[in-house]
Amino acid sequence: MPHLRKMERVVVSMQDPDQGVKMRSQRLLVTVIPHAVTGGDVVQWLTQKFCISEEEARHLGAVLVQHGYIYPLRDPRSLVLRPDETPYRFQTPYFWTSTLWPAAELDYAIYLAKKNIRKQGTLVDYEKECYDRLHTKINHAWDLVLMQAREQLRAAKQRRKGDRLVIACQEQTYWLVNRPPPGAPSVLEQSPGRGSCAASRVHMRGDFYKQEIEYCRRALGRTRVKSSVCLEAYLSFCGQRGPHDPLVSGCLPSNPWISDDDAYWVMNAPTVVAPTKLRVERWGFSFRELLEDPVGRAHFMDFLGKEFSGENLSFWEACEELRYGAQAQVPTLVDAVYQQFLAPGAARWVNIDSRTMERTLEGLRQPHRYVLDDAQLHIYMLMKKDSYPRFLKSDMYKGLLAEAGIPLETKKRVFPFSRRPRHSSPSPALLPTPVEPTAAGGPGGGDGVA
């Protein structure tokens, strides 16, 4: 767990005599504890060291305390960081969470027994419960537990009061981390299965390495693009899309989550009569963007219709249906597409180059869901390189752009605490499934909008 090692490094540098947190002696009643720090100093050190805000420093400090790397001297019951004069100390490496010693039941029993013996009634509710349960569970070794407890207490009495206090705090912190009270998050909890990530489940046999070798050989031969070119592409992409990104530039009339008004969603519904200006602009960003928008796609289909090449888009749609359709439908769909688009004299014959057509027809003998990939790509590129640019230059598109409106910003409410009623919307699961234009002889052959 890399984060534990990193926390270790942080607390080590916090204890540096020159650069670390200011150490002082802390007086607790009559005892003086050396090498203590205040919560406030910890926060300040973190703020300066990492150049972060005080809020973040307090959070980071709290995390260090939660994991037991720093413990409170006065109230060792709760691992909380108070950013004031409250005294804290650094946990001894012996008890560091990162050592990941399995905190054994026997050890816990001895610890609870010591607490119980030392001062009757110091065990809290959940500790009492655990104590009773352990007593039942390891009853056979209970004498050993009590003996060990007494022995450790006796040895502790021989130390100075200050040391005794410190060791008790250290131990208490260790057990708060390893046996958290009910309700407190367990910082040691991991997702299941991950513990054995180090021990690979995949058998590292010869095959595995052969596969890696083959991959490397292929990869060595691939063409790469210069970084400068690739990175410039991000700049232009982000620059172009920035105004369309609600979290970066806001959105009009308002962001529904902030204003509780769903007007934005109503105006931008998948099929809407009057798309907004931003939306129509997006159709010009890329061919994919146009196709992904049902309204955009419908207008493009109209445009193609005027150029008598609507079958191209229909063919592409039919191929998509095949590729993402149910396995059982594959033969039927392939056949339907062939009949409608590829067969000589087909009703909506698509113009594919002879080589691709030959390969496709060959592949149709053993139809599978990818059998039309080549043909689909050919038609897609045809539309992208030819029809799409013409669409963008067309009067139709220019007209749509001119017509499209920019919504007015919703007036901010005068009384910010009165909440707008949040309208619910029908679940997609309730709506009847829209009838998609299908290649398999659907109504109208797919010229219109679904």
Added chain:
Amino acid sequence: MATEALHENETLASLKSEAESLKGKLEEERAKLHDVELHQVAERVEALGQFVMKTRRTLKGHGNKVLCMDWCKDKRRIVSSSQECKVEILRLHWDIQPLPHSLRFFSWKDGKVIVWDSFTTNKEHAVTMPCTWVMACAYAPSGCAIACGGLDNKCSVYPLTFDKNENMAAKKKSVAMHTNYLSACSFTNSDMQILTASGDGTCALWDVESGQLLQSFHGHGADVLCLDLAPSETGNTFVSGGCDKKAMVWDMRSGQCVQAFETHESDINSVRYYPSGDAFASGSDDATCRLYDLRADREVAIYSKESIIFGASSVDFSLSGRLLFAGYNDYTINVWDVLKGSRVSILFGHENRVSTLRVSPDGTAFCSGSWDHTLRVWA
């Protein structure tokens, strides 16, 4: 026999070293075309303004850790899944919180999958799962079904029904079967195909209707923890990340690994494509997020800070790709400027680790799920 075994070991060792040396050569090749860093190129980009993002909705209803969530295409509904907590009175399991004194009876809190309209915070559906950790869930593109799975090694699809007489669990379809836990699942462009990632080190593509395995993807050396489908025009690839610190890009049709990246220092918990499809980001236990460019075939940015010590569990981009939101195991969410490489904001609010984070389909908000049993929508 002994000589045979010796021979096999030598071959294994020589194969391993050959693989290592080829990987080294590959890194050299990749470095040749790296002529500039991202933050240098981004110097002329305007800095982002002050960011004020707040929790706009808090979804309470899970009885235990929220592990995964996904948005519906309608931009407001979400599906979320959680862990089960089982406590029996007689046997004590140390890895489960003991109950307070007063509640001494059998307590089952089953792993739940809940579908919410997060705008109104109403719960619309709830399914009880018979397995403890439901680590993966996904919303179908049509909005009519959800998929989920976890420690049961399966991915099951549940059609969503509003019929009070129908039990959702009754119509469940078991689609995927792995030999270890399911860590991630995603529908492809339709309700009829599901892509899964598993702790058994493989990813797989399934036909929902029949449960048939359409393609499997082998190559990771350890558990696969995450996947994301490429938003490309030809829609043929996806990326996966795993405990072997590798991020691998796969061709869905052939099952082959097309590109692999191995620069993280620990498990990769989350991968997400940049909106253009030319790059993807990853979040890892090494407390960094990284950006990998597919055309340059290399890592092009690291998003890290000395004060960020805990692993990033989930990442996602804003609509324009300018912002990268990352949820961390120290309960915080960091917002990064993708181009400049700097951290724009840190968001507090969750009271336990952030386990899942997704930006809504129209980019108006993002949702985070946490081990503190809640989900939050931020905008």
